Amino acid sequence: MHTPTYFHEHLLSLLFLITLSTVYAAQSPPSVVNSQLPSDAVALLSFKSKADLDNKLLYTLNERFDYCQWQGVKCVQGRVVRFFLQGFGLRGVLEANTLSRLDQLRVLSLRNNSLAGPIPDLSGLVNLRSLFLDYNSFSRSFPGSLLSLDCLRILDLSHNNLTGSIxxxxxxxDRLNYLRLDSNQFNGTIPPLNQSTLEIFNVSGNNLTGPIPVTPTLSRFGSSSFAWNPKLCGEIINKVCRSTSPFFESNSSNVASPPKPLRQNAQSQLILSPPPPKKHNRIGVILAFVIGVLILIAAILSFFVLSKRRINERSSKSTMSSSEAVNTNGTETTIAPQAVKPELQVVEEKTHGAQFREKSGNLVFCLGEAQIYTLEQLMRASAELLGRGTIGTTYKAVMDNRLIVSVKRLDAGKTAITSREVFERHMEAVGGLRHPNLVPIRAYFQAKEERLIIYDYQPNGSLYNLIHGSRSTRAKPLHWTSCLKIAEDVAQGIAYIHQASMLVHGNLKSSNVLLGADFEACLIDYCLAILADTSSIDDPDSAGYKGPEIRKSRCRATPKSDVYAFGILLLELLTGKHPSQHPFLVPTDMPEWVRAMREEDDVGEENRLGMLVEVASICSLTSPEQRPAMWQVLKMIQAIKESVMIEDDAKNALVGYS
Known part of the structure; x- marks a missing residue:
């Protein structure tokens, strides 16, 4: 009689459990629910669920192999071989057992995102050749799983928060040819790397200590590869390694004294093993202490009296005109009064040099940079003139500790008059910009009549020199693949400035694009155009890059005028012709002119070249409203790059089958 009721109760419970499991399945990611998905799709969806908390990646799977068309994904025969998500704004963690399942992956780039946490076990990526995880917030120690990747050739973990030893x-x-671990928090010593294949190496900006191993490989790299590690020493960076001083050893009664006391050390004249204490010795120590305190008090009082006297003397001389404080020749002062270059040694140490330091104050380091040198060291540096620009002169300064920096000295006659506070606020904003394609501003300085901006020194010259070569030879236009890479680097830097701040570059030209240690294109002199006095500047080298809307009216630069300058720079790259030599062309005539300038190019590359010319023509349209935004320009260039890589892979596959 009760059996039907019992059966119905169990049936309802079963239906309820089925409903709950269905709801849970609907809310779970496809990687968990659908076991029929390809393993690579499961790996990508699992990665997205943890690393893309802001849903930047629009991954949808309607067909079995849709994942091969997703952003940043490249497949060969249905297997993911390349996963490239540079600068996508990803936020989250790189979860274990996600991307590590892509066992055919050769290139993995997650650079310039906001991923945090530890780097997981990646030992499953047995075919990985290139790994870029730089400019994130990864923490913990060096991922030991990478040491099992025998195919690894490129490893970039720079600009993270990694700790521990290398x-x-x-x-x-033994196949590694690119290793960057700079700008982390690694400590300990540098391992004795000696791979003959290693061409790029950088461990600067860490907490490394001790002597640098003198191996044939490490000896090939300059001091910049080891900079910003104050406790490193050795022959490679010309810094003597000092042994631990015995003066810090304790001599208290409860600590065993050394077996051989240094009582007769002629150099130190220091007795580390004192005789047994006696009562009259204690009285002598107390008297000596009292006398020392009295001498110290007297010294402090004398110091204050002398300081007050010096202040009074300075105030009495304050009426002296500025023309009496500088060189009577009226010529430009150098950064370093003791510079070895004769053309830079214009002002004597006893006149302007001393006066300058007297008024100076301190260097202001940007974005929490460590103060590893002082204004005094900068003043003593030997200086070499690098060039004169729109608003100032740039020098290469080599300091006593072998550190090399670039210093831009703003020309008072070419800069707008701004208050000290306005200049400081602007430099704080500009100095906070950090991107792989911007030369970082490390510090700045201002006094009554002096303003300096300190950058990292870039050893490989400017893009202008690369394009145009020496004056005695006719430079050949760069290969279109080099043009594509440089264009992407420059576009990355400009797009970052526009998106990360309310600022604009304002002075983009080939001489303001420098080549970094890895020959990446890096922008300099960015966001300084606002300091220029437009009424006093007539720079013919910059005129060709200026958009029509600011060329005559002398209006301030805008993001769209940066886009115009980029279009002109791209044409300069493609043709090898300076903007002053560009004819006035409508967009339809531009491809033919570019082809004529590149007459020796392979005809088979015309299609790829044409795509770049189209980007240049769109950017350099007369009307600012018709030009795209810089982030759109960057997407165009990246789309060209992706299509080229797909074409090349298809060709290689055909060659392999034949």
Missing amino acids: PAELTVL
Whole structure:
């Protein structure tokens, strides 16, 4: 009689459980629910669920192999071989057992995102050749799983928060030719790397200590590869390694004294093992202490009296005109009064040099940069003139500690008159910009009549020199692949400025694009145009890059005028012709002119070249409203790059089958 009721109760419970499991399945990611998906699709969706908390990646799977068309994904025969998500604004963590399942992956780039947490076990990526995880917020120690990747050739973990030591086992990666671990918090010593294949190496900006191993490989790299590690020493950076001083050893009664006391050390004249204490010795110590305190008090009082007297003397001389404080020749002062270059040694140490330091104050370091040198050291540096620009002169300064920086000295006659506070606020904003394609501003300085901006020194010259070569030879236009890479680097830097701040570059030209240590294109002199006095500047080298809307009216630069300058720079790249030599062309005639300037190019590359010319023509349209935004320009260039890579892979596959 009760059996039907019992059966119905169990049936309802079963239906309820089925409903709950269905709801849970609907809310779960496809990687968990659908076991029929390809393993690579599961890996990508699992990665997105943890690393893309802001849903930047629009991954939808309607067909079985849709994942091969997703952003940043490249497949060969249905397997993911390249995963490239540079600068996508990803936020989250790189979860374990996600991307590590892509066992055919050769290139992985997650650079310039906001991923945090530890780097997981990636030992499953047995075919990985290139790994870029730089400019994120990864923490913890060096991922030991990378040491098992025998195919790894490029490893970039720079600009993260990694700690601990750099493992000595890195020496077993015998195919490594690119290693960047700079701008982290690594400590300990540098392993004795000696791979003959290593061409790019940088461990600067860490907390490394001790002597640098003198191996044939490490000896090939300059001091910039080891900079910003104050406790490193050795022959490679010309810094003597000092042994631990015995003066810090304790001599208290409860600590065993050394077996051989340094009682007769002629150099130090220091007795580390004192005789047994006696009562009259204690009285002598107390008297000596009292006398020392009295001498110290007297010294402090004398110091205050002398300081007050010096202040009074300075105030009495304050009426002296500025013309009496500088060189009577009226010529430009140098950064370093003791510079070795004769053309830079214009002002004597006893006149302007001393006066300048007297008024100076301190260097202001940007974005929490460590103060590893002082204004005094900068003043003593030997200086070499690098060039004169729109608003100032740039020098290469080599300091006593072998550190090399670039210093831009703003020309008072070419800069607008701004208050000290306005200049400081502007430099704080500009100095906070950090991107792989911007030369970072490390510090700045201002006094009554002096303003300096300190950058990292870039050793490989400017893009202008690369394009145009020496004056005695006719430079050949760069290969279109080099044009594509440089264009992408420059577009990345400009797009970052526009998106990360309310600022604009304002002075984009080939001489303001420098080549970094890895020959990446890096922008300099960005966001300084606002300081220029437009009424006094007539720079013919910059005129060709200026958009029509600001060329005659002398209006301030805008994001769209940066886009115009980029279009002209791209044409300069493609043709090898300076903007002053560009004819006035309508967009339809531009491809033919570019082809004529590149007459020796392979005809088979015309299509690829044409795509770049189209980008240049769109950017350099007369009307600012018709030009795209810089982030759109960057997407165009990246789309060209992706299509080229797909074409090349298809050709290689055909060659392989034949």
